Amino acid sequence: MSLTFESDDLHASLRDETLGSVSFLNEVMRRYPDAISFAPGAPHPTLYDDLDVPGSVNRFVEHLQTERGLSRTMALRALYEYGPSKGLINELVASALAEDVGLSVHPNAIVITVGAQEAMLLVLRALCRSPNDFLAVVEPCYVGMIGAARVLGVPVVPVEGGARGVDVGEIRRATARVRKAGGRTRALYVAPDFANPSGVIMDEVARRELLEAARAEDLVIIEDMAYGFTAPPAARIAPVKAFDGGDRVVSIGTFSKICMPGARVGFAVADQTVSRRFGPTTLLADEMALIKGMTTVNTSPICQALIGGLLLAEGGSLGARARATGARQRSRLSHLLDVLDRELHDSEMRGRVSWNRPDGGFFVRMQLLVEVDGALLEICARAYKVLWTPMRAFFVERGGERELRLSASYLDLSTIDEGVRRLKAFVSSLPR
C-alpha cells in the first residue's frame, strides 16, 4: 500500500530541521563510516567498562527483598511484571537528588521515564491542554524538546537566551507575542547547566531572575538537568528548582550521561499540585504517570533495577560517579578547545572561523562565514571525512544558519586531534 500525504504533513509539522536532521545525520554517518564524527552527544563508551549490569540488577533485587520482606522469586517478579507507571526506584532517585544536587523532593513527586525524552513529552502533555497553550524554549534549544512539542502539536515560541542563558526582556517579549496570537505561554524550557548546544551556564543571579520572570508571567519552568554533572567543582550551581520560588519548576534528569543510555531511564520532578474544577487535587507527577500509561505504560523495571543497583552501590548517590565522569568529559572538551586553538588560530584562519569556550557540557559552538546546512555537511563528509551537526536544527523558526555544533564527548583524544586537522582542511577550503 502506498500512502500519500500532502505537504502539510508530518514532516512539515515536525519540521525537517528538527527530526529530519537527526535521521539525515544518521544516514550520512552510515554512508561515511570512516568519517570522524563530532556529531553524537553520547557519553564516551569507556563509561561502561567498569559496569557490572547483572550485579547491579541483583543488588537492587536484594534491596527489594530486604526492604519489602520479599522472597527472591517475588522480588524478581516485581522486575518482570508490569510495574507502577510512576516508577519503582523513586525513593532512591529522591535520595540521590538530595545528596548529589541538593534538591529535596518527596518520592511521590517523581516520575521515572524512558529517558529524559519521555519526561519532556509527558510534562508537555500534562501542562499544555488546549491548542492555545504555548511552550516557550530558550534558544538554541535541544532538538528533543522541540520535537516532543511537534509530536503533540503544541505550538512553540522561541526566547533568545543570550550570553547569560536568560534574558528577562526576551521572555516578556515572547509571552506578549503569544498573547497577541490569542495564546497563553504555559511553560518555558531551559537547560541551565552548559546547555546543549549553547554551552551557557546560568549563574545564580540569572537563575533568580528566571524564577522572578516565571512568577511575573505565571509560567512553569521546565529545567533540563542533563549536563549539571560536567560543571567544574567550583562552578557547580544548585538546580533552579532548589532556589526560592522553585516550586514552579519541573526538573527533568537522565541517567544516560553518567550511567548508560541503553538503560533508557530518566525522570521528572513534578511536585506542583493540580486542582481541577471537578475531581480531587493531585500532583503534576500523578497526571504525568496517567499519561505515561498511554505512552509506554511503565519504564522497564529491569532497567530501573539496573540504575537502582548503581545508586545503591554508592549509598544512594551517584555523586562520585558523576564527579569522575564529569572530570573525564571536561578533559575531553578542554582537549578539543586546545586543539582548535592550536590548529585554527593562525593568521590564515583569522576571521574565517570562531567558536565559544564553555567550561562544561559536551559541546562547542562554531561559527563559519558560509551557510551551514545538510548539503555542506555532505560535502564535508565526502571530501574531508569529518562530521558535525548543523546548528539550525536547534532553532524553532530561524537561526544558526552559519553555525555548527561539535561534540567532544564520544571521541578519544587522538581522534579529536585528527578530527580537528580534517576540520581545518575543510574550513580552509571554504570561500572567504
Place this chain on the structure above:
Amino acid sequence: MSLTFESDDLHASLRDETLGSVSFLNEVMRRYPDAISFAPGAPHPTLYDDLDVPGSVNRFVEHLQTERGLSRTMALRALYEYGPSKGLINELVASALAEDVGLSVHPNAIVITVGAQEAMLLVLRALCRSPNDFLAVVEPCYVGMIGAARVLGVPVVPVEGGARGVDVGEIRRATARVRKAGGRTRALYVAPDFANPSGVIMDEVARRELLEAARAEDLVIIEDMAYGFTAPPAARIAPVKAFDGGDRVVSIGTFSKICMPGARVGFAVADQTVSRRFGPTTLLADEMALIKGMTTVNTSPICQALIGGLLLAEGGSLGARARATGARQRSRLSHLLDVLDRELHDSEMRGRVSWNRPDGGFFVRMQLLVEVDGALLEICARAYKVLWTPMRAFFVERGGERELRLSASYLDLSTIDEGVRRLKAFVSSLPR
C-alpha cells in the same frame, strides 16, 4: 505551586473513563489488598519461573559478536549505548513472525517499541497528521488505543464489532459519520484474535470482509496481535496482514504476554510506502522511527537483547513458548468459565447475570442488571473483597453500562474458585 485547569482539561480530553479508570482501579486495588482481583490483564507470574534473564542477554551478546564480528566489549557497547530508533532485533522478530504466525516481512519494515503501547502511539501519529484525520476503533476497544488517541488529540469514532468482530455496514456508517463531520477516517483499529475485552475471534471470512471494507473506504487497518497465541491450535487463523490485501495492515505485537511485561518490548510491522509531495519515498516504519526519536529515542537495547536471546534460544521462534503459555492461559480461562457455570448458573441466579464463553484470550465479559461503575466496584471491593473492571472504559462514547470484565490470566485456579464464590455473593446482593 498550584496549577488550576478548567473543565476542558486533560481529564476531559483523555476522558476519565479511559485513563481515570486505570488509576482508579489501581487505587482501589491498593486500598483493598486482600481483595481477589479479576482486573489485571497481566500474564500469570509463573511465566517467569523458567526465565534466565542474564543468560538470555548473554546469548544475544554472543550472537552480536558472531553476526557482526565484534569483540565482547564492542558487543556489550551496542547494548549500553543509544541504539537505532528502529530497533536492534528486527531480523530476529521478522524470522519469528514468519515462523510462528506465517507473516513474511522485511526487517526494515519493523519498528521495535516500548511495548505495544508505544507502537499504537507511533502508528497513530504517523497516520493521523491533520486535525481532521480520525481513528476508527472496533468496540469494545482496548483502553490503551483510545488513550493513545486522546494523548495525541486524534478524534476517535467507534465501530460496533458485533459477534463476528467486524460488521462492514458499521464500518461504512462510521466513515460516513466522519465525512459528515468534515473529517476523514484514516485507520481502523481491530484486535482480531480474542480481543480485549470482547473475546471475539474473527474468522477467515470476517478477515477478508474487513480487508475489502478497508479497501473500499481507503483505510489503514491497525491490527493488534496480542492474544493470537491463546487460540486453540485448531482455531488458529493467520493475521489479517497475511491475507490478500494485507498490505494495508499495520500489525502490532508485544512480547509482554509470552515473555515478560517488564522488558517493555513490542513492535509494529509497517511496510507501507509513504510518498510526500516533497522529499523521498520512505516506509511507514521509517516515519514511526522518526517520531520515536521524539518519544523515547530508542527501546532499551538491553531489554531488546533479553527478548532477542529468548528468540535465539528457540531457533528464532517463540512458537513453542507461545503454545505452552497459550495452553496454560486457556486452562485458566476454561477453569473460570467452568466455575462460573457451576456457581452462577442456578435458578436463584437465572436472569440476573450472564457472560460470554470465549475459546481464547484472557477475558470474560459479564452482564448484570444494574449500572456497573466505579461506585459499584468500590462497594464490591469493600463488602465482597473481589475486583473486576467496569466495561464502560472500553467504549468511546457510551456502552457497557451494565457490564464488567473478568480476567483469569493472573490468578491461580484455587484463587479463581474463591473469587467466583465472592462474585456470587456480590451478584446475589444486587437488586433484581
